[in-house]
Amino acid sequence: MNKTYIVTLLLFVAPNGKRLFFTSTRPIDKSKNEADAYIAPDESYILFIRRDGINICFHMKNKIWSRSFSISKVLNSEFEDTWPRVSYDGKFIFFSSFRPSKEKLINNTPSIYWVSSLVIEEFRKLVKE
Secondary structure (H helix, E strand, O other): OOOOOOOEEEEEEOOOOOOEEEEEOOOOOOOOOOEEEEEOOOOOEEEEEEOOEEEEEEEOOOOOEOOOEEOOOOOOOOOOEEEEEEOOOOOEEEEEEOOOOOOOOOOOOOEEEEEEOHHHHHHHOOOOO
């Protein structure tokens, strides 16, 4: 007998305490390999990775998410960028990258980089509500 198990993990409670986000093993479209999500404290955008690098989507007035934009092009990266996070004050985006650097990778561990979070507002201008 074949049994299917669904696993839910990596819970995240929104800062306002009104929403719960989680990962699940339910079947999804895996063609883009999306992962490593960061949700803005005000829930106005989400950063995540896919095969083409770090992406951003905006929560629009009609309660749906905008199309995604790849910010990796702005980061001048053709390498694997992962784990986007925004600083507590909202001024910087930190991320890990496997791009070559002066320091050698230790056990294939990525280095940490940062950029101004102003890039978020540049992409927000592209969203048509």
